[in-house]
Amino acid sequence: MAQTRRRGAELEEAILRAAAGELAESGYPGVTMDRVAQRAGTNKNAIYRRWPNRAALGIAAYQLLVKDNTRVPDTGELRGDVLATLRHANEQLSSPNGDILRGLLASMQEEPELLAALHERMADGGAELWLTILRRAVGRGEVAETALRPRIATVAIVLLRNEYVTRGITSVSDEVIVEIVDDVYLPLVRAS
Amino acid sequence: MAQTRRRGAELEEAILRAAAGELAESGYPGVTMDRVAQRAGTNKNAIYRRWPNRAALGIAAYQLLVKDNTRVPDTGELRGDVLATLRHANEQLSSPNGDILRGLLASMQEEPELLAALHERMADGGAELWLTILRRAVGRGEVAETALRPRIATVAIVLLRNEYVTRGITSVSDEVIVEIVDDVYLPLVRAS
DNA sequence: TACCTAAGGTACTGTGTGTACCTTATTTGT
């Protein structure tokens, strides 16, 4: 009954929107090829012509979901910037996004290149954001230039993500975030 | 043709050994109820009478695999202890154990209590081990007593595990381990 | 000896992945 048959980019977007919808509503387990196809008003063939398997579709949908999440806060002091970024990431990782992330991580065992793509887009996990925050702190004289290393800069978000991935919780309390900042991150960057 | 039918603990051990074998050879995806049952020379009913679902069986098998892995090294200095522990954990987490861990983590989305059990046994992830190492360093005067907090003590292993979980790699290079120790962990505990 | 418990065996439902094959609509080149 469709007046005109959708093609190319139009159909691709419809599929992606359907997959992202399932992801948001039912988590990664809900992203089945049958469900996505039905929701997009198409069939599995159209999906398999674009993504080689369920995992690839899941990553693409996840990227659509968490897009536009990399703003760099500027509160005027390092502690405020770090807290704001962690809290923002905490919202992004909260249920169901945490489940989604965990589900995706596990499904990528055989596709390292897909996992790398996922890692790049992982919510606020990019080192560049953290280096930017630290660079401004260096400019204000809050920390020494030797702290400007990716491994050091991303410690806070790694610890936060660790809470999600290994504890399976749906949301990290603000106390934990403050603890990460005051007990670990700030002492570390000031000592480096 | 079995002379005597196995029962109770004997059968349970046979099932667990079969599951651990599949885990070691094929990772978590290989731990299917059918395969484990066949390998153990029994049937799915016997498994379901003991574990409520595949995830529970997977955790039990994982615990069998990584058992006896918590020795506390004593090299006489903090840096040596930390490096030894991380290198040991790196071996434990190396393929296929890393895949196994990731697979288990993802499957636990609905069973928080199982995930908690897994977390307890996670290779060298227990805070107690790290606190012991730090306590000895405090005794030697290497670090201040204020560093004796779980969040601080476990930072090194969390960073190492992060490499596995988010990057999907099969083994972390020794350079990364040294970087974690010298650039992050030692500065952190000495500053605390 | 009879009973009870637990193991073995088999079959089944339901769901999901991925593929095959054919039909039909739409675009593009001539």
Next chain:
DNA sequence: ACAAATAAGGTACACACAGTACCTTAGGTA
């Protein structure tokens, strides 16, 4: 304007796996 190429729709399928039902059979126990 028409034909050929391209891509979508539709259906059916093979295969694997989780979990359940139901019955049969072995082996301790009273």
